Amino acid sequence: ELPNIPASLANKVITMAQFTQSEADVQSACSSGKVVDVNEDTVPKVNPQEKEFQQELMRKLNSMYHIIKSVDRRLEMLEQKRTVPEDECDQVNVNVFPLKSKFEVEQLERRLEVDTDFFNSCVKVLKGLGGADLQHVVLNIMRYTMTNATAEFYSLLGAKKKQPFKCLLLYKVIV
Incomplete structure (x- = not known):
């Protein structure tokens, strides 16, 4: 017991x-x-x-x-x-951003048209910007690529007598 x-x-x-x-x-x-x-x-x-x-x-x-x-x-x-290897980023200088005028946009378009290495380097740089969601990614890329004053000359499809952004090679770089 x-x-x-x-x-x-x-x-x-x-x-x-x-x-x-x-x-x-x-x-x-x-x-x-x-x-x-x-x-x-x-x-x-x-x-x-x-x-x-x-x-x-x-x-x-x-x-x-x-x-x-x-x-x-x-x-x-x-x-x-x-991550992009450093040697690839150093191949082509992409220090053209942000674009401050329509003239700079036109210069960039000509360079993107003839220089495929520059085109690819721009894609890699913009791809690395990122964001929390798609809206923030696009916003970060646009802020990086051009000033507000330059962006006022463009709309996606060319509405309100603005230039169509969709026709630019820069659009193809971003997309």
């Missing part, structure tokens, strides 16, 4: 350090042949519901760990695809 345990000790929580120390005490006492008093401090109480909760928690943590590792691998692959 089990002895009555006082209510103050019935719900006592034992830390892992206490359990390890108690276990070490029991092992040393057993090896020396001493009689050991087993009490609530030497035998941890395992609540079945708590054990089930801990197992479920570990399963979910493990699942989250694998998801994070998968996302991390995908992110690394995307970063590798996005």
Whole structure:
């Protein structure tokens, strides 16, 4: 028959350090042949519901760990695809942006038409600008490529007596 345990000790929580120390005490006492008093401090109480909760928690943590590792691998692959080797960027100087006048836009168009390396370098530079979503990507590219004063001369299809931006090679570089 089990002895009555006082209510103050019935719900006592034992830390892992206490359990390890108690276990070490029991092992040393057993090896020396001493009689050991087993009490609530030497035998941890395992609540079945708590054990089930801990197992479920570990399963979910493990699942989250694998998801994070998968996302991390995908992110690394995307970063590798996005980075442009420095030697490619140095091949052609694209320091023509932002365009400050219609004349500069016309000069850029002529250069894009005859110089395919320059065209490709412009594509790579603009591709690296990025943004949170498509709207911000386009906004970042437009701010990078031309000033507001220059952009006022153009609309996408040429509405309101403006030049059609869609007909420019710069449009093809952006798209």
